[in-house]
Amino acid sequence: MPSQTPIGRKVTLNDIAAGCGVSRATVSLVLRDSPLVNKLTRVRVEEELRRQGYVYNRAAANLRRRTSTSIALVLNDLANPFFAEFAAGVDETLAAAGFVTLLGCTGESPAREQAVLGSLLEHGPAGIILSPAEHSKAHDVLAVVGRRVPLLLFNRELGGALPEFAHWDQLMLDNQHGARLATEHLIARGHRHIAFFGGHHDSSSCRQRHAGYVEAMHTAGLRTEPYWRIECAPTRLDAAHHAPALFAGALAPTAAVCYNDAVALGLVLGLNQRGLHPGRDFALTGFDDIAEAALGTPPLTTLSVAPRERGQQAAQLVLQRLQQPQAASHQTVAPVQLIVRESSCPPLTA
Amino acid sequence: MPSQTPIGRKVTLNDIAAGCGVSRATVSLVLRDSPLVNKLTRVRVEEELRRQGYVYNRAAANLRRRTSTSIALVLNDLANPFFAEFAAGVDETLAAAGFVTLLGCTGESPAREQAVLGSLLEHGPAGIILSPAEHSKAHDVLAVVGRRVPLLLFNRELGGALPEFAHWDQLMLDNQHGARLATEHLIARGHRHIAFFGGHHDSSSCRQRHAGYVEAMHTAGLRTEPYWRIECAPTRLDAAHHAPALFAGALAPTAAVCYNDAVALGLVLGLNQRGLHPGRDFALTGFDDIAEAALGTPPLTTLSVAPRERGQQAAQLVLQRLQQPQAASHQTVAPVQLIVRESSCPPLTA
DNA sequence: TCACCGGATTAGAACGATCCAAATGTAACT
DNA sequence: AGTTACATTTGGATCGTTCTAATCCGGTGA
Numbered sequence A, B: 001m002p003s004q005t006p007i008g009r010k011v012t013l014n015d016i017a018a019g020c021g022v023s024r025a026t027v028s029l030v031l032r033d034s035p036l037v038n039k040l041t042r043v044r045v046e047e048e049l050r051r052q053g054y055v056y057n058r059a060a061a062n063l064r065r066r067t068s069t070s071i072a073l074v075l076n077d078l079a080n081p082f083f084a085e086f087a088a089g090v091d092e093t094l095a096a097a098g099f100v101t102l103l104g105c106t107g108e109s110p111a112r113e114q115a116v117l118g119s120l121l122e123h124g125p126a127g128i129i130l131s132p133a134e135h136s137k138a139h140d141v142l143a144v145v146g147r148r149v150p151l152l153l154f155n156r157e158l159g160g161a162l163p164e165f166a167h168w169d170q171l172m173l174d175n176q177h178g179a180r181l182a183t184e185h186l187i188a189r190g191h192r193h194i195a196f197f198g199g200h201h202d203s204s205s206c207r208q209r210h211a212g213y214v215e216a217m218h219t220a221g222l223r224t225e226p227y228w229r230i231e232c233a234p235t236r237l238d239a240a241h242h243a244p245a246l247f248a249g250a251l252a253p254t255a256a257v258c259y260n261d262a263v264a265l266g267l268v269l270g271l272n273q274r275g276l277h278p279g280r281d282f283a284l285t286g287f288d289d290i291a292e293a294a295l296g297t298p299p300l301t302t303l304s305v306a307p308r309e310r311g312q313q314a315a316q317l318v319l320q321r322l323q324q325p326q327a328a329s330h331q332t333v334a335p336v337q338l339i340v341r342e343s344s345c346p347p348l349t350a
Numbered sequence C: 001t002c003a004c005c006g007g008a009t010t011a012g013a014a015c016g017a018t019c020c021a022a023a024t025g026t027a028a029c030t
Numbered sequence D: 001a002g003t004t005a006c007a008t009t010t011g012g013a014t015c016g017t018t019c020t021a022a023t024c025c026g027g028t029g030a
Helices: A013-022 A024-031 A038-050 A058-065 A080-094 A110-121 A138-145 A175-186 A206-221 A236-247 A261-273 A307-323 B012-022 B024-031 B037-053 B058-065 B081-095 B112-123 B137-143 B173-186 B204-219 B236-247 B261-273 B307-324
Strands: A069-075 A100-105 A127-131 A150-154 A169-173 A196-197 A257-258 A283-285 A302-304 A332-333 A337-339 B069-076 B100-105 B128-131 B149-152 B169-171 B193-195 B255-258 B283-285 B303-305 B331-334 B337-339
Touching: A013 A024, A013 A038, A013 A058, A024 A038, A024 A236, A024 A283, A058 B012, A058 B058, A069 A110, A080 A100, A080 A307, A080 B081, A100 A110, A100 B081, A100 B261, A110 A138, A110 B081, A127 A307, A138 A332, A150 B173, A169 A175, A169 A307, A175 A196, A175 A206, A175 A283, A175 A337, A175 B024, A196 A206, A196 A236, A196 A261, A196 B081, A206 A302, A236 A261, A236 B173, A257 A261, A261 A283, A307 A332, A307 B069, A307 B331, B012 B037, B012 B100, B024 B037, B037 B149, B037 B236, B069 B081, B069 B112, B081 B149, B081 B307, B112 B128, B128 B307, B137 B193, B149 B307, B173 B283, B173 B303, B173 B337, B193 B236, B193 B261, B255 B261, B261 B283, B307 B331
Parallel strands: A069 A100, A069 A127, A127 A150, A150 A169, A169 A332, A196 A257, A257 A283, B069 B100, B069 B128, B128 B149, B149 B169, B169 B331, B193 B255, B255 B283
Antiparallel strands: A100 B100, A302 A337, B303 B337
């Protein structure tokens, strides 16, 4: 049960009305600067508003008008710079449209996601932007969110079969195309033996990126060995750990397409420990273009997803949905851009 | 069981009451599980709540009870990992207490800060956590926030004389002590010519850190040359740009205490471009311990401020203030911890 | 019979805004 | 003077909840 926090008595429309001898309704008209009200009284009322330090009670107005001026933003991990940038973009755009952002973090826990969504819904947001926790199920999200308030899925798909009537909007990254670009870039540099490194196969984004890698390889007429697919947790540490697995197979790769930047940076560490110089002896690419990507040694070739712009886009999509609640659901795939840096060197043998 | 809510009107207490033949008041009592209500009717009502897929309207309740269950979090820069972690900590603790976070970003603009604060206040937060924009003035903040809703200042002081009746709570970092620790560490390693690099003098945190540096130098009986104080914007780029200024004076420093990690990482780049190897030819320290600090080359000696814990602490302080609105204002200074890594090497000449 | 009790329930007035229909005041026209 | 037109203003109901002060009811004791 949430605690009960008394707040001091506020100045209301009645106080203003009494203060300058008009009715509450007139003051309300002034606040929404209606053309109905006489210039003279408007001035008088406005002065009184200032004098008493009135602050508008939007909750009361929203109750009466059955509207809402808030949007819930539910993120799996705000501490991740990618999502932080995204959140900044969302808030920026929402604020410009007069909306306020209700923040909620789930810490990758579907259970907390349920709780957070439930709690935020009680505040009656007009819409929801959700980047689901890993293993979050469509069915559970639908059960708590219902069909009343529009939801925009960002970044990840939900597990489980999507009930056919839950036609949520989606904003996803072009994972497959991005990985394909990275792979084609390595091929163009002369690599023939290219691994796909990191991530878990039960993550939708990882599957998509892997698919892009396979697509590029096969299009180029190159083979993909099963032992060139190394799974590990999408963290630096686990990636560093799994680096040796790259060279355990019969045919050693000369390059690797990594699931994301974190994994790529971990692989850099792991290679260094083996005495290899990534960017010279071994080529690799990342995904996300996090701030550290440009600064490591070597600077990382990666795919920029422009998280702030994605945030702005997500906010736009939700606002648009509010305008047209009945329009068909919108599936958006945001483009990604290959950023070539020094980590994607040509093979030594070339 | 997915909700069977018809699209259109929201389910209210009246719907539930009508649905199971009791009064609205009784349903309300059930919701707040009051001991007054009969076990049997409670069961009936609870079933009806589930059946109709009722969601609590906290805004209406808050209006009636003149309470609030939200806290505004206003940050100068959410894209900065430091503040993102902080926000995650705040949200985590607030959520656990049944509160919801209203997010607002100001992008270091005092004008937007005014607008954001004004907008958030209309939603009636019970309290505010504010990390002010640069050059934000106490007078302006007071003008828009007023004295009704408690404010916690985080991280930065406000410019201008603080009106005596605005006794806001504060949570600051121990900037001066931190910079002193870093400087003393470099001195202990054998450095005698130490610069203070980056930041602007009109930022309170920069002044404090510089003061700590001066304090340590003078305590150790060392001189500080004026040209060892190099100002630049607290960004990587500008820092890299200003690196040559370190060696423009008569006596070149062998080490630098940097304003923060971003500046330190920029300086690393700048030194590399001059053919110097930071961590071998030149020592430096940062401040903040952002994620990248541990991973650069060299790993950065820096001061850990534990932003997530600071967020939790900030939330606690606000919640505590809500319990005791009349208590004397609380000035908290959070300790910082020196993290020694490879960037703070001994001088070559030693 | 009646007053009284305690547990369970409820009608109706709030909270602070908005909406609607109706009222008011003023000037202009038959 | 009476009617109309127009520009302003306003009382009262309303949004979904909670609070207060009743009310209802079966059982007791006098």
